[in-house]
Amino acid sequence: MPITTEPHVATRPALTTTVAREYVHRAALSEVLLTGWTKTGRDAFTVTAQWPRSHSFYVSEHGMHDPLLLCETARQAGTLLAHVGYSIPLGHQLSWSRVQFAINPHALRVEGTPADIELHVTCSDIRLHRGVPVTMTMHMEAVRSNSLLAVASVRFGSHSPAVYQRLRAGKGDTSEVFARAPQPPEPVSRSTVGRLRKQDIVLAPTPNRLRWQLRVDTSHPVLFDHALDHVPGMLMLEAIRQAGHATEPERAGTIMPTSMDVSFNRYIEFDEPCWIEAESVDTPASLSGNRRTIRVAALQSGLCAVNATAELTETTSL
Template sequence: MLTTPERHLIDKPGLTTTVPREYVHRAALSEVFLTGWEKSGNDAFTVTAQWPRSHSFYTPEHDKHDPMLLCETIRQCGMLLSHTAYDLPLGHQISWSRVQYALNPQAMRIGTKPAELSLHVTCSDVRTVRSVPTSMVMHIEAVRDGSLLAVASIGFTNYSPAVYERLRTGRSDATRLSESAPMPPDPVSRSVAGRQRRRDIVLSPTQERWRWQLRVDTAHPVLFDHPLDHVPGMLLLEAVRQAGHALDPSSGGALMPTSMDVSFNRYVEFDAPCWVEAESVSSGIGGARRSVRVNGLQGGTFAFTATTEMTDMSSV
């Protein structure tokens, strides 16, 4: 006959929680979307995630989840596995070099409960120094309810605190730099950016039609969940999305960035303006989809370059 403690263990249902926030470099528990991980092969893993039906910044549109929520999930996946599967010490800096994704917009539909995702990850080009990973590429297939939601890849480099401090040459004090950042300039209109809230707009108008100043609000509760010493990659991806929308604001907010390919060439700093330029690219896609090229320039050099495919969801 089972004792009471043993019976309690058998009857207790399986419980789900998020991974520790420290593993994904987040301060707020509400911004952690990953729920677990396991090894599935040589340099292969399965990571689980859950998306809320609504979010304060990754705002659902056209009854579908925001693709930037996918990007944040990818970002967290890279950090989680770096720390847990490859023993990267906490406190090391992880810097993106390239992010790519392509998604199925129909699989982004919001259901009657939070979306449960499985991310099948394969790591390649893993480089280490004294058994600590210094760089790698992660290839990801995101599956939802047995259907492929997206394919993605991220390439990144890891820096120890000492190496990062030398690399940043006096710019590694995140709290000081965040607090001393200039006030953000006035934003473009909500209709141009395709965002409902002024605070979420990351572009500011200039005298040139398809050129904007990057708008950096270091008090933003999601983009700056904690102090940073440079403009975060997620803000730059949001700039790509908003620039793509700004080329055709007449769509009324129905445009979704169904794919992106972004290369990060240097850190974007707080103390100098970063200019965002966009142009439509003739790609023969036609119909509801069009390709857009977006560049970010700071100090006369390309800080990031990107292409994105904007899909008119009213026609899908």
């Protein structure tokens, strides 16, 4: 008797890739952290990401991922969803007005494989113009291995090319502004900010111990992945982190930012010096010795362009 069997159907493995670099405003494919997205509700999404075990700029230290990888992931997620979730055209300028995050440092530990991250995003306070958002807030919960990694929120505005040209009147073409950016001043010492490479230091010294000049190196391959006409937000987050280290340089290699609340009030221009000022704030947590809080302001032309509060945690206590 002949034996009949069901035909064998080969199953294809699930394949993973990154999202298009254009959707996260990156030139280098190697700097794209996001791997996918799905819509889960009217204004709700899940975005997936992967963090490398080692990164050239967001360096893993003390066996832990850099907390600012979360901020870059949140930035990319906000940009991606603005385009694919809300049809904001490519070519529109997206500008932060406020960024907040609080991170669980225990979930930052580097393991034997890259860290797979899920961002659960809900969008609110959406203001539309001709059906396209011009301002909105994205609230994010980051999950790793079913554990809460962080909560974050990003509020930003979107400007069409014509509106942005009017907003930036007198600044000229982006490539020209970028090309004319002055050379950065000499940095503070590596030990002051816990950075090994001169190129990664974003503060230059002044006679005041708690005041620095912002060091803008437009040749930096990560902070300036492509031409811009102003200082990017991620550079300012790095400046806040380094200011926290520089307030107590003897602890610079052993502390990390575990929360920030940052308001972006004005664009920071290339052609004028920007001054970073910091002060420590006493809180019940800081008095314990494991955590401390700082306030940071970025001043340009006598105006406060960025102001922030950040909490720094001693890694040896984790």
